[in-house]
Ligand SMILES: CC(C)[C@H](C(=O)O)[C@@H](O)C(=O)O
């Protein structure tokens with residue numbers, strides 16, 4: 001089994017290194033091959049998603065991704081900026097299903113800015129459609145307004161689009177995920193304003209007929225943003241479009257106060273996937289050896305579970321992470337009095353030891 | 356001065372009644388005229404925004420709005436549903452600037468699901484553009500996909516658009532509001548993905564040249580949703596588009612835990628405005644006399660300040676509301692042990708008395 005290792009920028013390389021150590025400690029035979037991506041891709045080959053990197057990602061059975069972005073690339077024109085790599089990988093590999101768990105580990109309940117009773121035991125799964133919506137819809141650009149109240153003026157514009165089969169396939173992923181969990185699915189839309197999301201709601205409602213054991217409800221995105229603050233534990237699985245999912249999955253992650261713990265998976269139709277921590281490249285702490293590698297290590301576990309069909313090994317990693325938390329080991333981002341502060345490498349080594 | 360009173364549905368009529376009592380107690384000469392809107396408009400005239408109601412709203416110097424929406428209208432076709440009234444009023448009256456304060460009264464700090472130290476003293480102002488963006492952009496609808504990977508399939512689509520002058524005018528409102536407060540403005544966009552919001556960012560940056568005393572920063576919408584959870588007090592004024600503003604303003608309101616306290620204003624280019632509570636029509640508690648009228652009463656105060664040029668009277672109302680809170684009076688939504696639970700009418704009467 002071939003795994004593409006794309007460390008990226010900022011803290012990417014150091015956290016991915018720890019996840020690779022964990023993978024290597026499992027006693028399995030993986031072929032690991034690395035390539036530069038994001039700012040590192042631009043630095044090496046003049047493009048955030050170099051041809052060789054894309055080729056490797058396509059050939060591999062799964063991709064372990066660190067993070068991209070660094071200040072020095074902020075002034076590049078948009079098509080060369082690091083985040084284009086992640087958009088390009090999603091689109092070229094058809095990674096339409098983004099699974100973003102928001103889980104609050106009991107040991108880390110204090111890390112949240114929310115009251116413990118509101119978030120302790122939080123365990124929700126956000127499923128974000130990842131290759132459609134206004135992220136990729138054509139036409140888009142800056143033009144002279146062809147009509148409307150501002151006809152003749154310069155305007156920026158984008159197109160939100162969802163085709164029926166795009167909605168159906170993400171709905172199936174969501175209903176099936178709900179079946180394996182609490183059997184409740186909330187589809188988030190803005191059907192009261194957007195044609196795209198009235199259509200979305202209609203199709204999700206239709207797909208629901210195939211999953212009578214799952215309770216489906218529909219919620220407007222503004223209300224969802226409120227309910228995530230008011231009573232996040234009421235949710236089980238949330239499914240939504242690319243744009244709303246971008247916002248809500250980050251909001252939900254931050255509810256836990258420990259975004260350094262949250263993995264994510266982006267899957268294609270045959271469960272090939274890209275796995276990455278939910279947090280960013282944090283260039284301000286890069287190279288200091290203090291970043292939390294656990295989200296990346298847990299992403300490797302998700303990879304074993306979803307793409308490599310090695311659920312037992314995934315469980316081993318998940319349990320090892322729980323063990324190091326129970327031992328009181330904490331990186332700086334989740335440190336509190338009474339626990340033991342460790343660096344990136346120590347944390348990774350502790351997980352390897354706990355395996 | 357003529358004020359259009361549009362009570363609407365659910366708890367709308369009972370909370371607006373209290374705000375009208377407060378207005379009448381100020382000793383000013385206002386001409387108040389009521390008209391049905393939302394579900395009530397549909398029930399009376401077959402349309403959520405009846406012609407007579409729109410005419411009244413256009414003639415008036417300001418509009419006091421309750422809330423719209425009730426279950427019985429949920430099955431109507433979209434163009435007849437209650438929320439079309441509010442979209443129609445915004446568009447027909449050109450109410451492009453939505454001011455949504457998120458303030459946490461010290462007495463209500465416990466109402467929040469966030470830890471007191473994270474939210475106590477919260478005082479941020481979200482300025483949401485209200486007549487552009489994907490809310491109104493043409494073309495939109497359900498069609499056969501004309502191109503792309505799903506060509507030939509049925510798809511839903513909408514158009515996000517912002518013209519230069521639309522962005523300029525809301526930016527001016529935002530910079531001027533920031534000048535009167537903490538002199539810090541955060542413009543929220545998604546310039547890394549959307550052409551519309553790269554354009555938005557460029558124009559806001561340009562308008563900034565006229566306001567050198569205001570510190571401007573730019574933040575992606577997903578990050579803004581995180582920072583509102585992590586450290587909401589770091590914000591002063593936020594300006595964003597219609598769609599992102601819908602989500603973030605509701606999220607910010609919920610941070611306070613007391614959305615029954617939050618007013619809002621929607622202004623046109625000459626400061627004529629529509630004023631309404633930030634909460635909805637709550638049909639589940641309608642008619643029970645337990646709804647919190649304070650957000651509507653505070654909306655009336657905003658109306659006096661922004662549209663009727665009566666800042667002193669606005670201050671009187673704001674102070675009266677503070678007084679009743681200090682007296683320990685609470686409606687059910689903000690009640691906690693040790694305070695006195697009162698109904699809608701009692702709360703309104705207490706504000707009148709405190710004036
Ligand atoms: C970097 C950016 C393009 C990306 C997105 O908006 O999808 C990021 O926010 C994410 O959620 O992975």
Ligand SMILES: CC(C)[C@H](C(=O)O)[C@@H](O)C(=O)O
Nearest residue numbers: 192193222438439441442601
């Ligand atoms: C009712 C709905 C159309 C409206 C909106 O999305 O603008 C509401 O959510 C609001 O924020 O006033």
